[in-house]
Amino acid sequence: MTDDLTPHAPLRVIVAGGGVAALETVLALRDLAGDRVATSVLAPAPDYVDRPMTVREPFAFAPARRYTLATLVADMDADLVVDRLAWVDPGTRIVHTTGGQALSYDILVLAMGARLYKRFPHAQTIDDRILDDLFHGLVQDIEGGYVQSVAFVVPERMAWPLPIYELALMMAERAYDTSAQLKITIVTPEDAPLAVFGAGVSQVMQDLLAEAGISLVPRAQADVPSARQVVLKPQNTTIEVDRVVALPELGGPAVRGLPGAAHGFIPVDPYGRVKGVEHVYAAGDATDYPVKHGGIAAQQADTVARTIAAGAGADVKPEPLRAEIHGLLLTGRRPRYFSARAAGAQGFESRVTDTPTWSPPTKVAARYLSEFLQRQDAADVGHST
Numbered sequence: 608m609t610d611d612l613t614p615h616a617p618l619r620v621i622v623a624g625g626g627v628a629a630l631e632t633v634l635a636l637r638d639l640a641g642d643r644v645a646t647s648v649l650a651p652a653p654d655y656v657d658r659p660m661t662v663r664e665p666f667a668f669a670p671a672r673r674y675t676l677a678t679l680v681a682d683m684d685a686d687l688v689v690d691r692l693a694w695v696d697p698g699t700r701i702v703h704t705t706g707g708q709a710l711s712y713d714i715l716v717l718a719m720g721a722r723l724y725k726r727f728p729h730a731q732t733i734d735d736r737i738l739d740d741l742f743h744g745l746v747q748d749i750e751g752g753y754v755q756s757v758a759f760v761v762p763e764r765m766a767w768p769l770p771i772y773e774l775a776l777m778m779a780e781r782a783y784d785t786s787a788q789l790k791i792t793i794v795t796p797e798d799a800p801l802a803v804f805g806a807g808v809s810q811v812m813q814d815l816l817a818e819a820g821i822s823l824v825p826r827a828q829a830d831v832p833s834a835r836q837v838v839l840k841p842q843n844t845t846i847e848v849d850r851v852v853a854l855p856e857l858g859g860p861a862v863r864g865l866p867g868a869a870h871g872f873i874p875v876d877p878y879g880r881v882k883g884v885e886h887v888y889a890a891g892d893a894t895d896y897p898v899k900h901g902g903i904a905a906q907q908a909d910t911v912a913r914t915i916a917a918g919a920g921a922d923v924k925p926e927p928l929r930a931e932i933h934g935l936l937l938t939g940r941r942p943r944y945f946s947a948r949a950a951g952a953q954g955f956e957s958r959v960t961d962t963p964t965w966s967p968p969t970k971v972a973a974r975y976l977s978e979f980l981q982r983q984d985a986a987d988v989g990h991s992t
């Protein structure tokens with residue numbers, strides 16, 4: 608079940624990435640494997656960003672929290688290599704970077720996230736790196752009455768499920784608060800809104816959309832032939848609107864030297880091992896797991912860390928991923944909290960509450976990282992008072 612490892616002590620683990628999956632892996636390894644592993648994080652970006660909170664930025668809330676990656680990684684007792692993974696030679700166990708470095712590993716964890724692709728060139732595509740720039744003007748145009756109708760379009764290959772519904776609800780709420788006329792339509796291939804999280808979540812979302820006066824067109828494939836038109840397939844009905852907002856499509860990192868699944872995602876087994884290659888693991892949006900969600904990325908990371916720790920001789924048993932999703936849904940009014948658990952062929956069974964059922968109630972629920980970041984926040988407040 609675990610890899611047959613050369614007995615290096617400690618095992619040299621390279622974690623490629625600087626997001627939820629990477630940082631959760633480092634923390635889980637520290638807890639489960641202790642000094643049996645020496646971990647290095649290989650990441651290009653200077654910061655770790657609380658990506659889900661970027662959806663509030665166009666509405667003039669404070670920017671999403673950013674943390675200096677070097678500080679986080681040092682506080683996790685790991686090393687940081689500021690560079691980018693270019694390709695992997697699994698035969699010699701060497702990671703080659705775009706900066707020309709050759710880094711030896713005993714274990715490699717790929718946590719490089721997904722790539723964003725603009726599916727509809729005429730739509731404004733959600734990109735959390737520039738969400739405020741993208742949508743602040745749109746929110747102002749809605750408030751000023753210049754934009755009176757917006758279509759939100761979900762492409763066939765679903766990216767992160769939450770942001771399109773959150774943006775739509777927050778825009779509807781802002782229009783209501785400023786007495787602006789706004790007709791919002793959501794066009795999605797899903798059978799029901801947020802269907803991937805189970806019927807309980809879908810029902811609540813349907814009610815929230817109805818309360819907010821948002822129209823929903825489910826089970827629809829869309830095309831966006833111009834900046835003001837959405838064509839519904841196969842009926843060929845055209846919706847005319849002032850603006851079209853779309854989710855991106857996601858693709859995997861397609862790592863040279865390693866096996867790949869459809870659309871460049873990394874194929875993993877239930878223990879997080881990359882299929883068809885030894886000593887390489889993957890977690891998060893980069894993998895071929897069908898649901899892209901930070902909470903799942905964290906659980907995949909915990910699964911990977913457990914498998915590695917067991918292989919390193921720690922007193923833990925590898926366990927397959929049993930995805931349990933926690934979600935905090937921003938609505939423009941009071942938030943909703945939902946939990947969903949995989950229920951075999953039925954997909955997810957879920958329930959929604961007005962108060963959180965997990966702690967701390969962060970938007971990305973991560974066993975180790977959530978509390979770790981909370982402690983960083985507390986220390987920062989302490990320093991600034």
Ligand SMILES: Cc1cc2nc3c(=O)[nH]c(=O)nc-3n(C[C@H](O)[C@H](O)[C@H](O)COP(=O)(O)OP(=O)(O)OC[C@H]3O[C@@H](n4cnc5c(N)ncnc54)[C@H](O)[C@@H]3O)c2cc1C
Pocket residue numbers: 623624625626627628629649650651652658659660661662690691692693718719720721735767769770890891892893899900901902903904934935970971972
């Ligand atoms: C607007 C928005 C709202 C969201 N809302 C929620 C929510 O409410 N709840 C929730 O759970 N999830 C939410 N998500 C999804 C969540 O943010 C992602 O699922 C999560 O960030 C995935 O984590 P990851 O570590 O796999 O990838 P990422 O967060 O993409 O991190 C990838 C990391 O890898 C680094 N990297 C990239 N290429 C390389 C390379 N070649 N070498 C080394 N490092 C590399 C990047 O710099 C980055 O640090 C939301 C996403 C968005 C965009």
